Amino acid sequence: RKEVEQDPGPFNVPEGATVAFNCTYSNSASQSFFWYRQDCRKEPKLLMSVYSSGNEDGRFTAQLNRASQYISLLIRDSKLSDSATYLCVVNMLSAGGTSYGKLTFGQGTILTVHP
């Protein structure tokens, strides 16, 4: 089982639609969670961090379910500009010392929003 798994899609939705992506992670010691956005042939950029029970930023809502070990990203009122690949990233907190918290990426979910 992959450490971080996402439905690769693609998701094709019309403008104005609501779309949700899920991401599951295998390591229960994982401590922090992120959604990154990657446009075609570009570098990934942070979209949202998810630290506790979830948070909202405008049309975007991220949720965390520790018991079931998954996080989700909800996009409301989709825009053409939301078309991108959405990467789920999980950070396992390291125990002291100088070792870093391992960042593990999912394979990404492709979203296409059409007129």
Added chain:
Amino acid sequence: DADVTQTPRNRITKTGKRIMLECSQTKGHDRMYWYRQDPGLGLQLIYYSFDVKDINKGEISDGYSVSRQAQAKFSLSLESAIPNQTALYFCATSDFSVFPGTGYRTGELFFGEGSRLTVL
């Protein structure tokens, strides 16, 4: 100017050649990373460095080496390139948070624009 700069942006080379990808940053971060991205596989960590004296292997370090020449510079080398190293390579930097009693948490990653390498 970009905070994280990678050179070259595109490179085509032949099997067996030595290739170096360079990364420089103006973020002032101590932590730097090299990732590789293949279609459908997400990003895989090759090497990471916490400071100029600390370099660590990631998930897929075989066939790669790195050098941290300064806080701002982190280069990736392919000593003898092979076709399955054809990929998009990203350099990234980050800061980190310290949580007393529980450890360190890596902060937001800032990526360079990527270096597309093709090995024929």
